[in-house]
Structures are given as C-alpha cells and as structure tokens.
Amino acid sequence: MATIKDVAARAGVALGTASRVLSGSSQTSADSRSRVLAAAAELGYIANGPARSLRRARTDVLGLLVSDIRNPFFSELAHAAEQEARRHGYTVLLANANEDAEQADAYLRTFAAQRIDGLLFSPQGTVSPQVAATLASGLPLVFLNRTIEGVDAPLYGTDNAQGVQQVLAWLQSRGHRDVAFVGGPDTISTGAERRAAYLTGRQAHGISTDDRLLDAGDFLAGGAAEAMCRILDRGVTFTAVFGANGQTTLGAVRALRERLGAEQAARIEVVSFDDLDWFEFASPPISAVRNDASSIGRLGVRGLVDLIGGRAASGERIPTTFADRCVQDIR
Amino acid sequence: MATIKDVAARAGVALGTASRVLSGSSQTSADSRSRVLAAAAELGYIANGPARSLRRARTDVLGLLVSDIRNPFFSELAHAAEQEARRHGYTVLLANANEDAEQADAYLRTFAAQRIDGLLFSPQGTVSPQVAATLASGLPLVFLNRTIEGVDAPLYGTDNAQGVQQVLAWLQSRGHRDVAFVGGPDTISTGAERRAAYLTGRQAHGISTDDRLLDAGDFLAGGAAEAMCRILDRGVTFTAVFGANGQTTLGAVRALRERLGAEQAARIEVVSFDDLDWFEFASPPISAVRNDASSIGRLGVRGLVDLIGGRAASGERIPTTFADRCVQDIR
Numbered sequence: 001m002a003t004i005k006d007v008a009a010r011a012g013v014a015l016g017t018a019s020r021v022l023s024g025s026s027q028t029s030a031d032s033r034s035r036v037l038a039a040a041a042e043l044g045y046i047a048n049g050p051a052r053s054l055r056r057a058r059t060d061v062l063g064l065l066v067s068d069i070r071n072p073f074f075s076e077l078a079h080a081a082e083q084e085a086r087r088h089g090y091t092v093l094l095a096n097a098n099e100d101a102e103q104a105d106a107y108l109r110t111f112a113a114q115r116i117d118g119l120l121f122s123p124q125g126t127v128s129p130q131v132a133a134t135l136a137s138g139l140p141l142v143f144l145n146r147t148i149e150g151v152d153a154p155l156y157g158t159d160n161a162q163g164v165q166q167v168l169a170w171l172q173s174r175g176h177r178d179v180a181f182v183g184g185p186d187t188i189s190t191g192a193e194r195r196a197a198y199l200t201g202r203q204a205h206g207i208s209t210d211d212r213l214l215d216a217g218d219f220l221a222g223g224a225a226e227a228m229c230r231i232l233d234r235g236v237t238f239t240a241v242f243g244a245n246g247q248t249t250l251g252a253v254r255a256l257r258e259r260l261g262a263e264q265a266a267r268i269e270v271v272s273f274d275d276l277d278w279f280e281f282a283s284p285p286i287s288a289v290r291n292d293a294s295s296i297g298r299l300g301v302r303g304l305v306d307l308i309g310g311r312a313a314s315g316e317r318i319p320t321t322f323a324d325r326c327v328q329d330i331r
Numbered sequence: 332m333a334t335i336k337d338v339a340a341r342a343g344v345a346l347g348t349a350s351r352v353l354s355g356s357s358q359t360s361a362d363s364r365s366r367v368l369a370a371a372a373e374l375g376y377i378a379n380g381p382a383r384s385l386r387r388a389r390t391d392v393l394g395l396l397v398s399d400i401r402n403p404f405f406s407e408l409a410h411a412a413e414q415e416a417r418r419h420g421y422t423v424l425l426a427n428a429n430e431d432a433e434q435a436d437a438y439l440r441t442f443a444a445q446r447i448d449g450l451l452f453s454p455q456g457t458v459s460p461q462v463a464a465t466l467a468s469g470l471p472l473v474f475l476n477r478t479i480e481g482v483d484a485p486l487y488g489t490d491n492a493q494g495v496q497q498v499l500a501w502l503q504s505r506g507h508r509d510v511a512f513v514g515g516p517d518t519i520s521t522g523a524e525r526r527a528a529y530l531t532g533r534q535a536h537g538i539s540t541d542d543r544l545l546d547a548g549d550f551l552a553g554g555a556a557e558a559m560c561r562i563l564d565r566g567v568t569f570t571a572v573f574g575a576n577g578q579t580t581l582g583a584v585r586a587l588r589e590r591l592g593a594e595q596a597a598r599i600e601v602v603s604f605d606d607l608d609w610f611e612f613a614s615p616p617i618s619a620v621r622n623d624a625s626s627i628g629r630l631g632v633r634g635l636v637d638l639i640g641g642r643a644a645s646g647e648r649i650p651t652t653f654a655d656r657c658v659q660d661i662r
Binding site: 061076078086091092096107198253 | 345347390401403406407409410413415417422423424425426427433437438440441444446489503577580584588607608609612613614
C-alpha cells in the first residue's frame, strides 16, 4: 500500500507539504495541492483511518455538512443526527453548503483545520480537490442521503426508487396521464435517481412520455419555480405535478399560483418527494413521499461512530412511506 | 480591574485551574468550575476580548448557536449569517440548542474547545455556568434575536413591540374581540417581550382581557398544540388566534384542525409572529409579522466582525413588516 512518503516523492514535494495537503490545510499552494492530490489518486493512497484517529487527539465532535439548511429535510436530519450523536457522547457542528460546491469545499477546509473525529456528508455530487483531500485524509466519513459515484464510503439514504414507485402508483390510481415532472440536478445522486426511476416507470403506469412535461431546477424553490414556468411556457397541458423534493414542490406550487391564479392552480394535483409540515393544510392537500430524515440522520451517526471505533459500516437504504392526502376527486 | 490571578485567589484554586474554567474547558471538576465562576462574577472579572483574540491564533471561523434549527426563522437567519460571514472571509459552524439550555451548554463547551474567533448566540434565556464561562472568557460575542437580562453584549434582533403592535392593529381592523393568544416561554426574551406587548396593548385595541384566552408553549409545534388545547378545554370561545412564533402557529393550527375539524377551524382567523413559506397557501391564508431573519443574521455578523476587529458594536432592533393576507371577510 502506498504511504504518504510515496505520495510526496511522486508529487515531487516535501513530506510536510504532502502531509499538509492531505490533511486539508489551506496553508498550501494551489500547485502543490493539485500535484499531491493527483499523486495520491494515481497511487491509490488512503490514510489509515482508524489508526490515524487513534493518533489524533479525540475531540468528541462530529462534522455534519448538509446541502441546504433551509430545506426542512436537512434541518430534520441534522436534528436527529445531533440527538443520536449526543447519545454516543459527541456534539455535532453543522455546516451548510447551500447547494453550492464551492461553499461545500470551504466548509471541508474548515472541518479539516478544526478538529473533528468524523464527518457526515451530503455532497454536491462531484469530487472537487477538497473532497478528494478529505477522502484521502482518512477522516472517518459517511455519506448522508447523497453519494458521489465511484467513492467508497457508506451511504445512509432514502430508497429513491421505492419512493418514486409510490408516486407513480398514486398518479395511476388518480387517473393522471399528463404529469409535469420538476426534477433536481442530475449531478446530485438523489436528483439523478429520482429522475431515472420516474422515466423508467412512467409508461407502465399509463403516464405520457412527452418530454416537454419534464424540466429540472436546483432543488431550491427559486430554481424549481423557473423550471415550472418553462414547462408552462411550452403550452403543454397537465393535470398533475410531481416535485422531486420539498423545496421543488414549494417553488412549483408558487409558480402555478402566480401564473394560473389560485383557483385554476387548485385544479392541478400536486405530489411531492419529501413531506412538509404544511402539505396537509394546502388546498387541495398535497400527497407526498415521506423521506425518513430522522432515521437517515440517526443511522448515519451510528455508522460513523462504528467507523471511528475501527469497526465496519456498510450503509443502508431507508424505506419511504407515502402520505395519501386525497379525500375526493377534485377534478 | 480584576485579573485572572485575583479570580484564582478568591476561588482558592490554582491559576491554571481558573484559566481552564474561564476558557470553557471540560477538563475541570464541577466544584472548581462553580467556585471559579462565582469568584469571577463577584469580582466582575471580564477577560480582555480584543487583546485576547489577538493573542489567539485566528481561525477565520465563527460559531453560531441557534435555538432550534427546525424553526425556519433560524435556518433563514443561519443562511444569511453564513453568506455575510463569507463576504468577510469567515466560515460559520452551526450548532442547535433545540430550545434546551443543557444542550446549549454542551455546544458552548464544544465551541470553547474548538477554535472560533467569535460567537453568534441565540440564548435560552438563563445564565448557566457555561454561559457565564463563555462571557467571562472574553470571546467576542453578539446575541441574535434573543438576549439575556443583565448581560452586556450587543443584541441584533426583531423589534417585538412593533410586530405585536401590527398584529393588534390588524386584529382590531378585522373586528376581533375574543382572541386566543398562544405565547412562548417567558424565560426567553422574545417570548416575554411579545407577551408583554400583547397584554399591554390588547385593551386599547378592543380585545378581551379574559386571561382564559392566554396560554404558552415552548416555541415548538408540539408544546404550542398542547397550549392551544388547554385554551379550548376552558370552554372559552374566540374568533381569532395569535401564535407568538412560526412553530407556535403551526402547532396551534394543527390542534384547531384536530379538535374542531378542518371546516370549523377554517372559520377561525389565524395571525402569526414570523411569516412561513406556506401561510399564503393555507385556507384561509394566514397573515403574519415578517420577522426579518436575513437582516438579523447579516447585521449580527457585521457587529461580530467589528468586535473581533477591536471596534465597538452597539446592536440593533430590526423593524418588522406585516403581511396582510385577508382577501375577504370569511366569518
């Protein structure tokens, strides 16, 4: 197995420089950072996580980097993670990427410079240099709800295929054929998985395969509203809307009401991945996949605590349930 | 001015022990902690903040301890604080007290052990030993939205009196006489201020002074639902409900719908301190005081950056606006 000395030699830098880069220090030049990370990747260098954490002074602090703290899914997840962490004697410091890969990188640097025992991470989907440095540092790490393709770390996340299957079955039972789908970014694993499951399943559930009914936002309300407007602008008609996460549904509902007026908008049934507090109060109520944020946060912390203790953790897909709020045929 | 040596002498402990207690280390006994903090309080000891922060290695990290991350007011505030902090070259590590003073203390210890340059703090309302240690440590600190009586630190927060005034004027204009008030804890400054403003102003606005119409929860949805149920259980009738924060309104609406059914509940007008995403979609829509979380977060960071830089910061009350969502008389 490659050692940090091998990495330094291959990169042509001093051992101290390689060590600083791999521990995520910002006290390194961009040039040496990219050379060290490239060398680490070529040599398949992985720091020895458990051994490394034994050498480090324990801080009893876990880092949690979420994608968007204003998304109730993540604030619920953060709350559950923190309660579980406290049961194991840890506190959790929280950081918010705001669905922005650059901001995520800044927080990964902060966590590297601060002293944490392990990281719970909802990534933005790409292996940036800072993500690579975090992985190479050997810091115990689990992914929460989102993963990065090709990266070998346990994932604790929603069963997206199951959730979409529940939506498709519901749409079919409600007799919808023309359904507008407002997705999330394909670069984020949850966005890609939900979209793929929807595209694969729609025909078998009697749903139109007209791709003018599809668009995608950024998993935030603003971007979703724009995506909804683009679908409306195509002049295509639909009787239902499926929002791929809670903030997306919020944005879509807002756009429908602004464009069509409240009365006309209320004739379109809305279904959402992620169940929000207010869906029961909407008119008509919004049915939704319950994405079990609490279990994801709780199980993720248990997995991370296992990794920190030198035990194995294998990740888990957490089942979804479906809240059917239809009381009558409103169309 | 008292020095740390005076504190150690008065407490009868070694200088190192006093220093560890005052820097918030957990490596101290409960006994020495309470003796040192009592001595520091008696002597009016305050560490020299700016000088101390110059001695410390800068980390470019700010701590933000919020009361409840699942409360959209605080997640919005956290988001704004973080954007502003990044403009000044800081990242923000977030911690969630979950409206629990003990959990707040655990995070204050974490922040003390980690290295942060300053703290943005929404306190639970009491000076616990750990809060006292944080104050005594000289760490630059501003309060966000909530303060602690008698503690001299700048507060950046909502103008609660103004917001309640807007609610009272609206209730009067809608002709409400019997109004149920679901408040928050009196131990939290926002809870106390909003309640006081309501009690002071209600008579002048033609609102009943029957105290059976008053109850208080914990500023979380569950506790507010229980408070709403207690009011209902008293058999007193009302035509409007005023929820003292967003989560309180959520809990109150839920309780009304569960107890009275959706149709009957919809005849009661609801008004809220804090405006939530979904109030415009509720049926009927919920009118609300807009508590400007973004400005509070942004101005709080600017104040803290001033303190860190050795400049003065004087705090600010941020004005509220009112979203009147009444389109017709529904009664």
